[in-house]
Amino acid sequence: MHFQNPHRPQSTSLKSLAQSIIIHRQLIVEMIKREVVGRYKGSAFGLAWSFLNPVLMLTIYTFVFSIVFKARWGDSGSDSKTQFALLVFVGMIVQGLFTEALNRAPGIILGNVNYVKKVVFPLEILPIISLGAALFHATVSLFVMIIGFAVINHYLNWTMIFIPLVFAPLVIFTLGITWVLASLGVFVRDVGQTIGILTTVLMFMSPVFYPVSALPPKFQTWMMFNPLTFIIEQSRSVLIVGQTPDWYGLGIYTLVAVLVLWFGYAWFQKTRKGFADVL
């Protein structure tokens, strides 16, 4: 035993992050469960809502896009009108995961003042928990989408087994952003307001309701700077088109995502000292 300084600087290395996750794995799993179940607490259907929600959404999309709008997917798109709903739905799942994580990020620390001021809590795991809950809902939606695909087309693409690999870099990237926003939200309360607008803009600036190929070529390049574009396109290709992912692109995306993760984590660890002063 030796003297410990309770205020020694928090490590910013990815190794310390891995250690924290391993040490607190039970806590993380328990709190994600809480978060998921807690959302439907008091409702009659309970957890079934996390399944009913995407089913209803998919039904509505199918009705609106195939019957009301009679929409066609770009120029090259398939003939099936129901296919349009599935394509939009995949886009919505990816975009929904990102949006949910981002919208909640600025409030993660603000909403847990007790953990900042009254106990020595591993605050760095709070964004992981928030993202974990969002990921759970995205996974349920994905299952609904796959079932919907099977019902409509009477077959499944074997390439859908790659979907975890397509999602992984997005999850890593989102976590990095979440740490930054969780910290910023404490110091600058306006972040919470800004993010809501930003994510709405991002939804229309992402190829959710249209394919990238529907845009004029000079916009297409710009579109690729949107972190969602590549993931949405790749998800569609493995789930609906039946192509293997663009491994080269995924590799580069992952590399950038890890850098963002590191930056976000380091930012959070450096700024967390100031939380208690401001809250």
Next chain:
Amino acid sequence: MPMSSNEIAIKVESLGKRFEIYDQPGDRLKQFVWPRVRRFVGQKSSQQYFQEFWALKNVTFEVKKGQTFGVVGRNGSGKSTLLQIICGTLNPTSGRIGIHGRVAALLELGSGFNPEFTGRENVYLNASVLGLSNREIDDRFEEIVKFADIGEFINQPTKTYSSGMMVRLAFAVIAHVDADILVVDEALAVGDAVFTQKCMRFIREFQQKGTLLFVSHDMGAIQNICESAMWLSHGKVMQIGDSKTVAEAYLQHTLQEAYGDKAVLASTSDDSLDTCADIAKPSPALLNYESVLTYTDNLSNAKGWSTGSAEIIGIELTKLGEGAGPIFIGGEVVCLKIHALSSIALDQPILGFILKDRLGQDLFGENTLAFTSLKKTEISANQKFFGEFIFRLPMLPNGEYMLMASVANGTQYDNVQHHHLHNVLIINVSSSKVRYGLVGIAFDKVKIGVIDD
């Protein structure tokens, strides 16, 4: 931090804490950005956008291992800030701090509880944050629940708890995490008498092995529990020393703040000479302290230990004379009767009681030994018997009091305690005007006179 000795648990060196107070939220952003930008372009840092407030300034002290250290001071003197810094939730602006061992803290109400989670979930959450594995918590969960004693509420969200229940649960958790250093911030003020007593029993036990940092406004508790104490005023250390000296100095200071400097300097002139004669005369009390005293029979919930051979089966407190009723005001003659049942024969039965205040301090008590040693009453097996104590009830300051009762057999030097119950009666005193000391007495005469030289 260099380690000088293994004997020190907490070491604080010239600690300072500055809070930055901003008039507008935008100023915080300016302060965050501008000095950095200016430094970046090579200019000297400009104006400050905040007013500063030093909650702590140059605080230095040490707490030895196993010591109980009290912190006193008025509201806003920096006590809670200091504790938060020691626990690591708040960062110091200057100075150094070293902690030797695992700290568990009870800062304000319901430390770190999530109001949406149930008591059970919060226990698991809090205990795992304090370093226990799930399995360890499983093993201790029953004990924690028993200690907190909040019944079915353990499965309810903590937002439905009363503040007393919150503290009970929080205290129960930190009492079961094997901390080396316990930090308790005025937590005992909210619990009821039964729980406060339980905490005091725990604290006294904990003092044998661990270090305790204790904040309270109750100078009695500080003197009673702590060996040494520190007095903080406006973030600065006024005095560090043994708890009695510090508590008295602090009390005198607060008196002066409240009544002006003359409060202490004016000594009471003692003209008792001409009043001595009157004292012998019995007379009704001059000043009615108006304390209203009621009690609840807690026999069925009382905790204690028993050999199983003899047990206390009933207890009653009645007023003698006119005006009998459940409300007492102090000063009247009462009869305390303890009923017991023995399954074995007792040759020298002893029945006794002690009245304790909420801190567990013995106020008064008696047993039948001294009064019955000449005239023995033998009890045969399976016989009910009783002990009767008739006395003048003292006037008590406001608060809850507990009556401890026991039945034993033997002599003063050699006896067997058969049944010992901690809280058989809970006595509640309200609207008391007793201002000083642990008990009030009926004064026959008080006056001020002028001495002509």
